[in-house]
Amino acid sequence: YNMPANGLMVLAAQLPVYLLSYYYQIESTGHFTLAYSITAAPIQVLGLSIASVYYQKAAEATQTAVEKVRALTQKLFNRLILLGAVPFGLLVTFGREIFMVVFGSNWETAGNFASYLAFMAFCNFISVSFTSLYRVFRREKLQFLINLSGSILLCLGMFIALRFGTEHYLVVTFSAISAVVYLYSIGMAFRLIGINPFKSLLSMVGSIGLVVIVLHLLFR
Numbered sequence: 001y002n003m004p005a006n007g008l009m010v011l012a013a014q015l016p017v018y019l020l021s022y023y024y025q026i027e028s029t030g031h032f033t034l035a036y037s038i039t040a041a042p043i044q045v046l047g048l049s050i051a052s053v054y055y056q057k058a059a060e061a062t063q064t065a066v067e068k069v070r071a072l073t074q075k076l077f078n079r080l081i082l083l084g085a086v087p088f089g090l091l092v093t094f095g096r097e098i099f100m101v102v103f104g105s106n107w108e109t110a111g112n113f114a115s116y117l118a119f120m121a122f123c124n125f126i127s128v129s130f131t132s133l134y135r136v137f138r139r140e141k142l143q144f145l146i147n148l149s150g151s152i153l154l155c156l157g158m159f160i161a162l163r164f165g166t167e168h169y170l171v172v173t174f175s176a177i178s179a180v181v182y183l184y185s186i187g188m189a190f191r192l193i194g195i196n197p198f199k200s201l202l203s204m205v206g207s208i209g210l211v212v213i214v215l216h217l218l219f220r
Contacts, residue, residue: 003159008147012154016174016196020033020167030110035099035113035171038132039091039121042084046129050076055132070193071081073130077200081207088125089211091118109125113171119200120175122208123182133189150181 016036020029054076061068091098091114099111134143154177161173183205187197 001144002135005140005144005147008144012151012178015155015158016170019037019162019170024170031107031110031172032113032167034103034107034110035095035117038099039088039114039117040124042077042087043121043125043187044207046083048079048124051129051132054129055136058133058136062216066146066193068191069133069136070195073133073190073193074131074195075203081204082157084125085207086120088122089208091115091121092208092212093215099150101158111161113194116168116175118173120179120182123179123186124206126204127182127186127189130189133192136177142188143185145150146181150184153177154181159218172214 016032017029020032045211055070055071060070061072093115095115095118096111099107099114103110124136131143134140147198154174156192157173157177158170161169165173182203184205187201190200
């Protein structure tokens, strides 16, 4: 279950590249690729390292009591929110401006794409650690079913976006559906250890929402 579950998410993440290349100009693919790589950088550099350490500690904690896993998870969850809310909130609010300053005015579209992708990347940044709970509690089949359902929903949503919108709608649809899948995956993982998923996800979404609101009030 582990291999196909991860494979589905990898294929789903690459789907916009193929659709943008086939249905729109090649420049759109380049803009998306740059935006996606920048927003995913914190996950590759920091998120995966944190996830590997958390997995080891969570696996050890299950040998004694679930309460220890719950406490460890809640502590890491709060820290990841504090770590990710501001940088990803900045990308949501000022993605276009940041990309134009760093890469030049020709990459304005990539900056817009980064703004669309930032919330999804924030959700992924947090979920990458806690999806290891499915392995800790031997619930790989549940993770596979979540990823399978999410991939099907993502494909349907993106093909609908192709018929009724521009490449911007396609990227927004990809980001929105992916974010929902990541949030649902976190919520189901938290249920395995007795953490209230609704309260946790609300605090997660509210934190980055608060950052975006404050940035808009101060600088927009």
